[in-house]
Amino acid sequence: MSLLEVSNLRVSFPTADGVVQAVRGVSFSVDSGKTIGIVGESGSGKTVLTQTLLGLAPGGEISGRAMFDGADLLALDPAHLRRIRGAEISVIFQDPLTSLHPLYRVGWQISEMIRAHDKSVTKKQAHERAIEMLARVGIPQPRQRVNDYPHQFSGGMRQRAMIAMALSLSPKLIIADEPTTALDATVQAQILDLLLRLQQESGTALIMITHDLGVVADIADDVLVMYAGRAAEKASKHEIFYAAHHPYTKGLLESIPNSSAAEDRLKPITGQPPSLINLPSGCAFHPRCRYVMDRCLDDQPNLVPVSESGTHLSACWLPAAAAGTAEAAEAIRRRAVLTGRNADSARIAEAIAERPESEGSVIA
Amino acid sequence: MTGPITPETAQSGDPWPTDADLTDDVLVRVENLVKHFPVRGGGLVSRTIGQVQAVDGVSLTVRRGQTLGLVGETGCGKSTLARCIAGLLPATSGKVYFEGKDITNLPRRKMQPFRRDIQMIFQDPYGSLNPRRRVGSIIGDPFAIHKTATGAARKKAVQELMERVGLNPEHFNRFPAEFSGGQRQRIGVARALALRPKLIICDEPVSALDVSIQAQVLNLLADLQKDFGLAYLFIAHDLEVVRHVSESVLVMYLGKVAEVGPKDPVYDTPRHPYTAALLSAATAADPEAAATRQRIILSGDVPSPINPPSGCRFHPRCPKAQERCATEVPELEVKAGDMPTHLTNCHFPVQTGEVLASSRRAPRGESR
Numbered sequence: 001m002s003l004l005e006v007s008n009l010r011v012s013f014p015t016a017d018g019v020v021q022a023v024r025g026v027s028f029s030v031d032s033g034k035t036i037g038i039v040g041e042s043g044s045g046k047t048v049l050t051q052t053l054l055g056l057a058p059g060g061e062i063s064g065r066a067m068f069d070g071a072d073l074l075a076l077d078p079a080h081l082r083r084i085r086g087a088e089i090s091v092i093f094q095d096p097l098t099s100l101h102p103l104y105r106v107g108w109q110i111s112e113m114i115r116a117h118d119k120s121v122t123k124k125q126a127h128e129r130a131i132e133m134l135a136r137v138g139i140p141q142p143r144q145r146v147n148d149y150p151h152q153f154s155g156g157m158r159q160r161a162m163i164a165m166a167l168s169l170s171p172k173l174i175i176a177d178e179p180t181t182a183l184d185a186t187v188q189a190q191i192l193d194l195l196l197r198l199q200q201e202s203g204t205a206l207i208m209i210t211h212d213l214g215v216v217a218d219i220a221d222d223v224l225v226m227y228a229g230r231a232a233e234k235a236s237k238h239e240i241f242y243a244a245h246h247p248y249t250k251g252l253l254e255s256i257p258n259s260s261a262a263e264d265r266l267k268p269i270t271g272q273p274p275s276l277i278n279l280p281s282g283c284a285f286h287p288r289c290r291y292v293m294d295r296c297l298d299d300q301p302n303l304v305p306v307s308e309s310g311t312h313l314s315a316c317w318l319p320a321a322a323a324g325t326a327e328a329a330e331a332i333r334r335r336a337v338l339t340g341r342n343a344d345s346a347r348i349a350e351a352i353a354e355r356p357e358s359e360g361s362v363i364a
Numbered sequence: 365m366t367g368p369i370t371p372e373t374a375q376s377g378d379p380w381p382t383d384a385d386l387t388d389d390v391l392v393r394v395e396n397l398v399k400h401f402p403v404r405g406g407g408l409v410s411r412t413i414g415q416v417q418a419v420d421g422v423s424l425t426v427r428r429g430q431t432l433g434l435v436g437e438t439g440c441g442k443s444t445l446a447r448c449i450a451g452l453l454p455a456t457s458g459k460v461y462f463e464g465k466d467i468t469n470l471p472r473r474k475m476q477p478f479r480r481d482i483q484m485i486f487q488d489p490y491g492s493l494n495p496r497r498r499v500g501s502i503i504g505d506p507f508a509i510h511k512t513a514t515g516a517a518r519k520k521a522v523q524e525l526m527e528r529v530g531l532n533p534e535h536f537n538r539f540p541a542e543f544s545g546g547q548r549q550r551i552g553v554a555r556a557l558a559l560r561p562k563l564i565i566c567d568e569p570v571s572a573l574d575v576s577i578q579a580q581v582l583n584l585l586a587d588l589q590k591d592f593g594l595a596y597l598f599i600a601h602d603l604e605v606v607r608h609v610s611e612s613v614l615v616m617y618l619g620k621v622a623e624v625g626p627k628d629p630v631y632d633t634p635r636h637p638y639t640a641a642l643l644s645a646a647t648a649a650d651p652e653a654a655a656t657r658q659r660i661i662l663s664g665d666v667p668s669p670i671n672p673p674s675g676c677r678f679h680p681r682c683p684k685a686q687e688r689c690a691t692e693v694p695e696l697e698v699k700a701g702d703m704p705t706h707l708t709n710c711h712f713p714v715q716t717g718e719v720l721a722s723s724r725r726a727p728r729g730e731s732r
Contacts, residue, residue, distance in 0.1 A: 041574040041575075041576065041577075042545070042574055140664070154665045154666075155438065156665055157665065184437040184438050184601060185437075185601060185602075185603065185642060185645040185646050185647075186437060186641060186642060186645045186661075186662050187437075187665070188645065188647070189644075189645035189647075189659055189661055190661055190662075193659070193661060211574055211575065212575075212647065213575070213649040214646070214647025214648055214649050214654075215647055216649075217647065217648065217649050217650055217651045217653075217654045218647050218651075218654040237651050238651055241649065241650060241651050242651075251576060252575060252576060253649060255575045255576045255578065255579035256575055256579075256604065256649050257579075257582070257604045257605050257607065257608035258604065258649075264586070265583055265586070266579035266582055266583055266608070267579065268576050268577070268578075268579035268580040268583060269576035269579075272544050272546065272547075272577065273574075
């Protein structure tokens with residue numbers, strides 16, 4: 001059994017404009033020592049998904065299960081969840097400046113966290129522990145820097161301090177929510193290396209939320225691609241990058257500028273992500289999909305295996321063999337589209353082909 | 365590089381020395397630009413106690429219809445450099461020539477005609493548009509300021525612009541909040557395009573956008589460049605994006621040029637250890653490449669530009685640093701075997717095929 005098993009998680013937020021369906025039935029699992037990358041555009045529900053697990057998304061209507069170490073996180077009472085949060089599951093947020101309190105010393109913030117979970121630790125011990133943690137994440141002169149305020153740290157050092165805090169109680173699971181998005185490439189490389197090294201040392205499971213496919217290619221074992229609150233595709237890293245099945249995953253990969261690509265033009269995905277209040281019928285991706293067919297318009301596909309191994313799942317009506325960028329796969333897609341397309345979907349496909357570059361109409 | 369261009373030669377109607385390299389396709393030439401910001405302090409009586417050396421002697425050339433990519437880490441001075449070129453910040457010293465005319469620190473009124481030719485697109489599509497004004501009036505601002513079109517003519521011009529950048533012209537009366545991030549960036553592009561500029565300075569124009577939308581905006585910028593013969597000074601920290609859009613690339617480190625040249629030699633055979641480290645740190649959406657790549661992990665952070673390191677500013681983090689690097693400031697020059705436009709600011713440039721000291725990741729169990 002996996003360390004964390006999320007099944008059919010749904011989260012919606014009632015608002016004045018309507019119900020925002022942020023997460024619409026997502027299942028995934030993480031094993032100890034493994035990393036799952038959750039990828040998707042802004043508003044695809046990736047952050048809500050993980051914050052819900054920790055009780056950090058108040059006001060949402062939640063259903064589903066999230067079994068962590070034998071307990072359902074979604075059913076725990078707040079006091080119990082509070083004991084798990086920080087000690088057994090910890091979070092690293094995107095913005096290291098706003099996630100540290102500006103008026104308290106960095107060392108104090110780390111030792112407070114240690115003492116909040118273990119009252120038997122004295123202030124002195126906790127302070128020593130904070131110094132040790134800062135040293136472990138590679139902060140120079142930790143004995144002096146432990147008394148600095150967050151503004152005295154650079155962006156990379158703040159993120160290291162956040163990681164030190166996240167690791168200080170040796171959690172079983174770390175959720176990293178875009179931990180390197182605000183950092184420069186050289187610092188990002190340092191932080192990713194650090195996360196990997198610490199993970200190897202302690203066998204922690206890691207959920208890496210990011211919109212950067214490069215980060216996923218670098219450190220994930222498995223990848224979950226999210227679109228409009230649902231899993232579009234779930235597979236091992238190699239299957240996602242070399243044999244993508246879902247047209248959305250394919251579109252994401254093709255949008256990235258790549259020096260080895262022969263063409264000069266990038267291939268963006270037409271249009272923009274849908275509003276989570278007013279979702280398209282059927283497959284939520286159909287208004288932007290080059291391979292749209294009739295059944296995509298009103299029949300919502302579920303995640304089904306598309307490889308023999310059974311580990312590669314995709315929520316798309318295209319035949320299982322239509323995976324990857326090879327010409328044979330493209331031919332299978334073409335053939336499927338030819339047979340599966342009639343008046344309605346043909347109109348959508350025509351509209352997409354006509355203005356491949358524009359973003360469609362404004363959000364009303 | 366050619367000899368210095370004095371203001372006299374530039375202003376006497378003879379824009380460039382008769383140098384074979386310097387033809388009239390040079391749009392912008394920056395000579396030894398310096399921008400220092402005073403640091404104030406000292407108790408009751410405020411006095412200058414230091415200088416932030418944001419840009420310290422940068423020279424560059426932007427050619428007509430071409431793109432110069434500007435890369436470097438946060439705080440290396442790339443945005444300050446861009447603002448000095450656009451005339452938004454006064455330069456401490458050095459010269460900026462636009463079409464051969466010296467436009468350094470011109471008074472407001474004299475700068476006005478040049479502002480038509482030099483426009484900017486900013487990074488944050490949320491912060492750079494006034495939320496309380498309608499899109500039509502935001503895009504129409506350049507026409508109003510430069511008094512080139514009024515009334516119905518202005519509206520027509522604005523709607524043509526909106527159509528050109530892929531926005532629905534009927535949304536003329538909407539507010540920025542009604543548009544998504546990518547669409548707002550298109551509004552910024554339309555505004556920059558209004559007066560048919562010759563140069564657009566793009567300061568991280570796609571950094572805030574998702575990858576699929578980023579590709580749409582990059583394609584739009586490429587189309588506009590082709591149609592209007594625009595030159596771009598393109599600032600970004602994503603090296604693949606810069607490689608995609610640029611003809612030449614300039615790498616900055618702590619206010620100085622580390623390396624500059626046509627993009628292929630700079631990306632394929634970087635000479636400056638910093639360029640090599642930057643390139644090795646960039647992530648690629650390719651697991652095989654990520655697993656086999658040799659990374660040069662730089663230790664520490666970018667030092668403070670108030671007290672930059674002696675000698676070569678990169679020496680405290682450089683894997684190739686020697687004693688000489690701490691004492692002697694290197695010159696930006698052509699290194700052995702490079703083409704004459706590929707310049708490097710380093711005493712001990714990286715040789716082709718040389719592997720720098722790097723951390724190689726421990727092998728991990730790959731799940732396939």
